[in-house]
Amino acid sequence: MDLPAYADSSLTGGTAVPPPAPAGDTPAGAGLGAAGLVDVAAERDRTVGASRSHHLNSAGAALPTAAVVDAVVAHLRHEERAGGYEASAARGSDIEAVYAAAARVVGAVPEEIALLDSATTGLRVIIDAMRLGPAARILVSRSTYVSHALHLLSVAAQRGAELVIVPNGADGALDLVRLEELLAAGDGRDDVVCVAHVPTSSGLVEPAAAIGALTRGHGARYLLDATQSVGHLPVDVSEIGCDALVTTGRKFLRAPRGTGFAYVRRSLLGTLAPVAPDVRGAAWCAERDWDLAATARRFETWESSVAGRLGLGVALEELLARGIEGTAGHLVTVAAALRSGLAETGGVRVQDPVACASGIVTFTVDGLPAGEVSRRLAERNVRTVSVPASHAQWDLGSRGVPAVVRASVHVYNDAGDTRALLDEVAAIAGARG
Ligand SMILES: Cc1ncc(COP(=O)(O)O)c(C=O)c1O
Incomplete structure (x- = not known):
């Protein structure tokens, strides 16, 4: 669930922040995606929002294609x-x-x-x-x-x-x-x-x-x-x-x-x-x-x-x-790469359980509330949300985790998007004290 109250990304708008490089400027932006299952470049072409932000919030509300709109x-x-x-x-x-x-x-x-x-x-x-x-x-x-x-x-x-x-x-x-x-x-x-x-x-x-x-x-x-x-x-x-x-x-x-x-x-x-x-x-x-x-x-x-x-x-x-098998394969592969990149980042804890073969990644940064991490990411045009325990008492509440940052991928996310998340999280985690 993804209310603006904690989905701070929606509050910052996109105008003051330079958009990320277009897909073609990134190696994986052209042609097939990570697992070779989805034509990411074509998906980006038909998705206006894909070049406006690093949108990693498909589990909140994904970017629609132009045809849907x-x-x-x-x-x-x-x-x-x-x-x-x-x-x-x-x-x-x-x-x-x-x-x-x-x-x-x-x-x-x-x-x-x-x-x-x-x-x-x-x-x-x-x-x-x-x-x-x-x-x-x-x-x-x-x-x-x-x-x-x-x-x-x-x-x-x-x-x-x-x-x-x-x-x-x-x-x-x-x-x-x-x-x-x-x-x-x-x-x-x-x-x-x-x-x-x-x-x-x-x-x-x-x-x-x-x-x-x-x-x-x-x-x-x-x-x-x-x-x-x-x-x-x-x-x-x-x-x-x-x-x-x-x-x-x-x-x-x-x-x-x-x-x-x-x-x-x-x-x-x-x-x-x-x-x-x-x-x-x-x-x-x-x-x-x-x-x-x-x-x-x-x-x-x-x-x-x-x-x-x-x-x-x-x-x-x-x-x-597009086909659900290829879509799922792409999402799971991209998210797995994100998870390992985050796990290798100092001061960052991946919060997903072992059974996590999905396109959703959750994490926390030591010493910083998840809402603050998500807000700082939004300032850098990387769109995630923070999910508080009050939205998942039987999960986060019972694990004693007050909130997590949630990044979720879709077929229009390219290497530029995942790189931006990893780089900006590393910068935020590095500067946290
Ligand atoms: C697992 C899960 N179930 C149900 C919902 C509720 O969906 P809706 O807002 O369409 O009622 C959400 C929304 O975030 C969700 O994440």
């Missing part, structure tokens, strides 16, 4: 000329195509997709529709995102469900043995397992498919928060075995802010009635009766940013065209 702006212009309802009617088949693209990205079918404004909305409407009562147990990973944790804690407090925080193993990921013991001990209970595939607070990758095998084996429902993994790592709901998934547009999908989607397995849909049905997801068919949509659209609301959804559609198609 064009799709949004074109639709707003269409609304300006024709009216919002008329413009939307004219793009009916393109809007339907967004469901199909989202479904393809996560290995689902379009009927299992709901388009929403955020991952947090997705988690809330799905959990609320489960109507968890005193017989229910919510088993959560330490990686759980702040807003999700707050909602789950309030569900437990208000409805009497039990909330169990599953401990981590030695590699920093959820302890599968302990999860299995907990599930086995609770057989017959109404268990829901909620896990963040990749958290907000580190580069951890949870063993999502192994968790899915356990939840299936014990008849528990499994909600995966894939907000930090869709567009970043391969995510296939059948391989993972989750019953529901939520994600957002603005991060690794490179879509506009205020977009997101949820997947709900077809077999689960009929058991989930939204707490607040909306005209989009339900038909008011009689004086005191309503019918829910047969599809995951039962969780949607009538009002939405059509322009944003069309932008999301373009971003999803771009990901499908």
Whole structure:
């Protein structure tokens, strides 16, 4: 999560700071990226922001391509000329195509997709529709995102469900043995397992498919928060075995802010009635009766940013065209190089757990608060965020780490960007006393 309050980079603007050298001036800027899997130069060409800053904040909100922005702006212009309802009617088949693209990205079918404004909305409407009562147990990973944790804690407090925080193993990921013991001990209970595939607070990758095998084996429902993994790592709901998934547009999908989607397995849909049905997801068919949509659209609301959804559609198609395997390979390789560079820098501690094969790197600088490090980096046009323990109490809080600096890469990041981060962190760490 990436509020301006700690994402100081957004406060400094870009105007007073000279932009970094264009991609072509750096050896890895031209041609294929670190792992030879992505055409970084081409990605930079289609990404206006890539040459404006060293943007290492895709886990906050990644830089969109020009095509994504064009799709949004074109639709707003269409609304300006024709009216919002008329413009939307004219793009009916393109809007339907967004469901199909989202479904393809996560290995689902379009009927299992709901388009929403955020991952947090997705988690809330799905959990609320489960109507968890005193017989229910919510088993959560330490990686759980702040807003999700707050909602789950309030569900437990208000409805009497039990909330169990599953401990981590030695590699920093959820302890599968302990999860299995907990599930086995609770057989017959109404268990829901909620896990963040990749958290907000580190580069951890949870063993999502192994968790899915356990939840299936014990008849528990499994909600995966894939907000930090869709567009970043391969995510296939059948391989993972989750019953529901939520994600957002603005991060690794490179879509506009205020977009997101949820997947709900077809077999689960009929058991989930939204707490607040909306005209989009339900038909008011009689004086005191309503019918829910047969599809995951039962969780949607009538009002939405059509322009944003069309932008999301373009971003999803771009990901499908680029390929998730190459994207993931590139991100993981670049981040691993950053991690080792930071580990070799005096006064710097990499804070990622062992299980961190992702494009997110977290670190601290001895003697300097993470927010201050991130702010100084922003002054040098290197964009990171600091994530405080208040956004990850079950992770950073329990590790006794008050905050970390988070750098996260994407396909437009070249050697100039990673060099800038390493050089500036070294300068900040060297000057800290
Ligand atoms: C792991 C994780 N889950 C969920 C969210 C929330 O996403 P959204 O802001 O779309 O609700 C975030 C946002 O930072 C996150 O990092």
